[in-house]
Amino acid sequence: MEILIPLGSIKEEVKIVGTLKAKNITALFDTGAYRNYIRKQLSDGDTVESIGFDTYEGEHKALLADGSETKGERIRFKELVIKDLSEKEPEFIMMENLLEDVIIGVHLMQRLRINPDPLSEKISIRK
């Protein structure tokens, strides 16, 4: 008999350093997303504006899982800290209607050598 174990989502706290403040936010590490995303208004009521970004790179059209298209805006914060890793000037797509506050995509995970482990629902860093 085959037993299927439903896998949860991989979430970890990350720190976003903006021009106005730094903020710890729980992020979803999503192997189905290529880029990084952030919700314009976070679940605790705080906003991307209050963290402060120093680069705005224009509008961005994103394709959702259901095939529909939605609009976002490309921005860069000063720094993103994940565990003991740091990414300077990380790019995020800022959007209104995200289910999660922050989504970390595959591109950044590959570059920082972050390994998402669906079984333990944690991330590990490859040395």
Place this chain on the structure above:
Amino acid sequence: MNLLAVVTTMPRTKVQLRTIPPPAEGTRTVFELQGLFPAFKGKGETDFVCGHCGQVLVEGIAGDAVIKNIVIKCPKCGNYNEIPHLSFAEVKQKIAVHLETALGVKDFKISYAKLEGNIWKINIEYSEKVGTLDLAKSGMFDLDAVTGEVLQFKRDSTWRF
């Protein structure tokens, strides 16, 4: 002969800071002043005062001074004050007003913007009607992120980042 001493002083601008809840540890740089204030003193014309009690916290800021991303705890009333900074939505609004006033342009797009010190350097795109044609145009802005003042606008030019 009576000599009348005339003392002229420059008009000072008082900017009331925004009070915020105590920041979570490690998220902001907080100046807690103990008897020694104002926290910064310069020879400019702008003073930053506590948003709650009016105590002068920063005195004599000159127009080109860069003080940002810090929180000052008022030594008088204990409230936390944040140095003002325009939100990006406000930056867009300032540009919209400037473009409509200067060129009668209502629709535009920001194609790139970079905050350098206290100055937003911004590239925009818009279209201009010439006869029956809609011509694609570009322009560049320098905008003060603290005061919102448009420092520079040039048509048909863009910043290179």
